[in-house]
Amino acid sequence: MKDFQSWGRYFNYRHEIRRMGWRFSAPAMLADLPASFLPVGLGRSYGDSCLNDGGILLDMTPLNHFLAFDRENGLLRCEAGVSLEEILKIIVPHGWFLSVTPGTKFVTVGGAIANDVHGKNHGHAGTFGMHVTRFELLRSDGTRLLCSPTENADWFRATIGGLGLTGVILWAEFKLKKIESPFIDEEIIKFRNLDEFFEIARESEAGYEHTVSWIDCFAHGDSLGKGVFLRGNNTAAPTTYSYQPPKPQRLAVPFTAPNFALNNYTMRAFNVLYYEKNLRKIVRGTVHYEPFFYPLDAIGQWNRIYGNRGFMQYQCIVPYDDGFRAIRAIIHKIATSGLTPFLNVLKTFGDKKSPGMLSFPRKGVTLAIDFPNQGQATLDLLTEIDRMVLDSGGIAGYPAKDSRMSAEFFKAFFPQWEAFMEFIDPKISSSFWRRVTGNSE
Amino acid sequence: MKKTTLIAGAISALAAALAFIAKSKQKPAASEAVRAARYRQPRRVLIAGATSAIAQEAAKEFAADGDKLFLIARNAEKLQVVADDLRVRGAAQVETAVLDLTDTDRHAATLDQAAEALDGLDIALIAHGTLSDQAACQQSYALTEQEMRTNFLSVVSLVTLLANRFEAERRGTIAVISSVAGDRGRKSNYVYGAAKAGVTAFLSGVRGRLADAGVTVITIKPGMVDTPMTAHLEKGALFASAESVGQGVYRAIITGREVVYLPRFWWVIMTVIRHVPEFIFKKLNF
Numbered sequence: 011m012k013d014f015q016s017w018g019r020y021f022n023y024r025h026e027i028r029r030m031g032w033r034f035s036a037p038a039m040l041a042d043l044p045a046s047f048l049p050v051g052l053g054r055s056y057g058d059s060c061l062n063d064g065g066i067l068l069d070m071t072p073l074n075h076f077l078a079f080d081r082e083n084g085l086l087r088c089e090a091g092v093s094l095e096e097i098l099k100i101i102v103p104h105g106w107f108l109s110v111t112p113g114t115k116f117v118t119v120g121g122a123i124a125n126d127v128h129g130k131n132h133g134h135a136g137t138f139g140m141h142v143t144r145f146e147l148l149r150s151d152g153t154r155l156l157c158s159p160t161e162n163a164d165w166f167r168a169t170i171g172g173l174g175l176t177g178v179i180l181w182a183e184f185k186l187k188k189i190e191s192p193f194i195d196e197e198i199i200k201f202r203n204l205d206e207f208f209e210i211a212r213e214s215e216a217g218y219e220h221t222v223s224w225i226d227c228f229a230h231g232d233s234l235g236k237g238v239f240l241r242g243n244n245t246a247a248p249t250t251y252s253y254q255p256p257k258p259q260r261l262a263v264p265f266t267a268p269n270f271a272l273n274n275y276t277m278r279a280f281n282v283l284y285y286e287k288n289l290r291k292i293v294r295g296t297v298h299y300e301p302f303f304y305p306l307d308a309i310g311q312w313n314r315i316y317g318n319r320g321f322m323q324y325q326c327i328v329p330y331d332d333g334f335r336a337i338r339a340i341i342h343k344i345a346t347s348g349l350t351p352f353l354n355v356l357k358t359f360g361d362k363k364s365p366g367m368l369s370f371p372r373k374g375v376t377l378a379i380d381f382p383n384q385g386q387a388t389l390d391l392l393t394e395i396d397r398m399v400l401d402s403g404g405i406a407g408y409p410a411k412d413s414r415m416s417a418e419f420f421k422a423f424f425p426q427w428e429a430f431m432e433f434i435d436p437k438i439s440s441s442f443w444r445r446v447t448g449n450s451e
Numbered sequence: 452m453k454k455t456t457l458i459a460g461a462i463s464a465l466a467a468a469l470a471f472i473a474k475s476k477q478k479p480a481a482s483e484a485v486r487a488a489r490y491r492q493p494r495r496v497l498i499a500g501a502t503s504a505i506a507q508e509a510a511k512e513f514a515a516d517g518d519k520l521f522l523i524a525r526n527a528e529k530l531q532v533v534a535d536d537l538r539v540r541g542a543a544q545v546e547t548a549v550l551d552l553t554d555t556d557r558h559a560a561t562l563d564q565a566a567e568a569l570d571g572l573d574i575a576l577i578a579h580g581t582l583s584d585q586a587a588c589q590q591s592y593a594l595t596e597q598e599m600r601t602n603f604l605s606v607v608s609l610v611t612l613l614a615n616r617f618e619a620e621r622r623g624t625i626a627v628i629s630s631v632a633g634d635r636g637r638k639s640n641y642v643y644g645a646a647k648a649g650v651t652a653f654l655s656g657v658r659g660r661l662a663d664a665g666v667t668v669i670t671i672k673p674g675m676v677d678t679p680m681t682a683h684l685e686k687g688a689l690f691a692s693a694e695s696v697g698q699g700v701y702r703a704i705i706t707g708r709e710v711v712y713l714p715r716f717w718w719v720i721m722t723v724i725r726h727v728p729e730f731i732f733k734k735l736n737f
Contacts, residue, residue, distance in 0.1 A: 029682065031679075032529055033532060034529075034532070075532050075535065076536045076539035076540060077535050077536075077539070078539060088539075099515075100540060100541070
């Protein structure tokens with residue numbers, strides 16, 4: 011048994027790690043695995059959706075071959091363990107990009123599908139799963155299902171956002187996005203409060219593909235929800251620069267920080283500095299896609315700054331209402347909680363609907379917050395926010411990020427969980443699924 | 452405590468310390484300078500044992516450069532997976548031949564096939580091999596002979612043919628994956644070690660013979676690498692990734708370094724190990 015921690019470093023579970031073999035020998039391998047196992051990629055989920063306490067984790071990263079790349083039409087087929095980083099290396103020089111990318115490129119294709127990840131362009135492109143044209147799903151009984159929107163469509167829908175529970179994705183094919191250059195024209199705009207945020211978000215909807223905001227969760231009163239809005243488009247004019255591979259990671263957090271390193275004072279200081287670093291209201295520039303999409307990838311093991319207690323990320327989506335009352339109340343709750351949120355991301359989601367049964371994103375405004383683990387106080391606050399989100403008609407408990415939601419709330423937020431149960435492979439299980447369905451066997 | 456045990460302990464500690472220092476000074480993979488040295492013409496590269504983890508990683512680098520590849524491996528299904536992968540990664544051409552490389556009778560025909568398919572050869576990388584089961588080999592000469600055929604004689608056959616071909620052309624590079632295990636026979640792994648020692652000595656001689664003909668002969672000595680070959684072993688701090696070793700192989704080939712330890716800190720460890728007096732070495736448990 012070896013230690014394997016997810017990105018939040020909150021759980022200390024024991025697993026047996028097995029490595030996936032070649033694609034063609036996978037059926038025999040799965041047949042030999044005892045229950046329960048869970049296919050995992052690079053383990054970038056924050057909570058326990060990529061953990062299987064006391065069971066087997068099937069490391070999918072050896073499954074890292076490409077199958078085909080249609081350079082004219084932007085269609086890529088690769089094995090499930092290929093990382094987005096590897097894909098970018100190959101597609102960007104040919105003028106293609108990922109249709110949807112999360113905030114890190116250190117995730118596998120299988121993980122991106124299993125969590126139906128989203129990115130800064132949700133309003134324009136929806137989720138990762140919406141660009142998947144087909145994939146092969148292997149069940150532990152040896153059944154191989156070719157799934158697409160028209161073929162085995164129910165399995166296609168269950169597996170997108172299906173948390174790896176429906177079987178092992180062997181390979182997937184998905185559509186890429188045409189780009190003229192690897193650069194992004196970006197604008198950074200400061201906003202003084204939540205009303206300004208919504209104003210900028212509305213006016214950015216049509217003209218800017220990529221939008222995201224950072225907010226200062228300590229600000230309240232008149233400046234509640236103040237922050238920095240980032241928006242951008244892929245640089246349209248073909249640039250003369252050839253593709254430059256990103257510089258190798260030079261910075262890394264070398265050790266786990268002491269638990270007191272992130273406290274109310276350092277967090278406040280960080281939040282003030284982040285807001286004030288730009289003196290002007292709007293800053294425009296052209297940047298490479300690396301710092302634009304993957305700012306934190308430049309710092310190796312950044313999760314160590316939260317100390318050995320780890321951290322929890324909370325993400326919720328609240329529907330639009332009159333005067334943005336619900337989201338205002340939630341931010342107010344956090345700002346006055348006395349706890350220490352660190353990185354807070356606010357973003358509007360569009361109405362693009364993913365085929366994924368358990369897919370998380372939907373229309374509304376989404377808030378994602380990293381909370382250093384401060385024990386019961388943090389858990390209590392998050393349960394209170396669960397209640398506020400539920401009352402607003404919104405949703406919380408994004409499986410890629412959740413570490414603590416109760417079964418009661420999960421079932422309320424994801425009423426389709428029972429229908430999904432039919433698709434779960436009898437030999438596959440995860441700590442997350444056992445927790446949120448109240449089945450702790 | 453016995454004197455030999457103490458000395459052995461001191462040697463291990465020294466080796467570990469030197470290894471740590473050397474490891475911390477390693478250069479990043481495939482540096483800019485190396486990338487800048489790329490040929491304009493696609494290289495024509497033959498890879499024997501192309502589905503091995505190290506060969507695959509080296510091949511990815513050649514593919515990214517747009518080179519032409521001829522891949523030889525025993526298992527047709529694996530070969531197909533690797534060939535498709537390298538095409539997507541940018542190889543200008545990928546051809547394959549399914550062959551058990553212990554079948555030395557077919558080597559000449561296969562090399563001809565490769566040279567014809569790629570319109571000549573510039574580089575040959577020989578990367579096939581098996582990690583012998585030492586305990587089983589000790590009980591069976593037949594098994595030991597089989598291991599020698601795989602890890603030594605098949606290499607001798609390929610290198611002989613390639614050496615003659617490149618000598619006549621007065622150009623070319625032959626790179627072979629040997630092993631640090633060939634630097635000194637250890638009781639836990641001496642069948643594999645002897646085969647690799649044979650490979651190293653053979654290449655050293657061929658290098659001398661072909662020096663005037665302008666042919667480069669490269670001996671690559673990886674240390675412990677985290678690959679399917681070593682999947683059953685417990686991984687310590689000395690294990691390197693197949694990716695970093697594969698990139699090291701590529702770098703050695705295009706810079707023409709003749710004897711390369713990968714990662715480089717193994718040179719330090721093996722220098723120490725080679726100099727341990729026999730009366731101590733024979734007592735060491737590794």
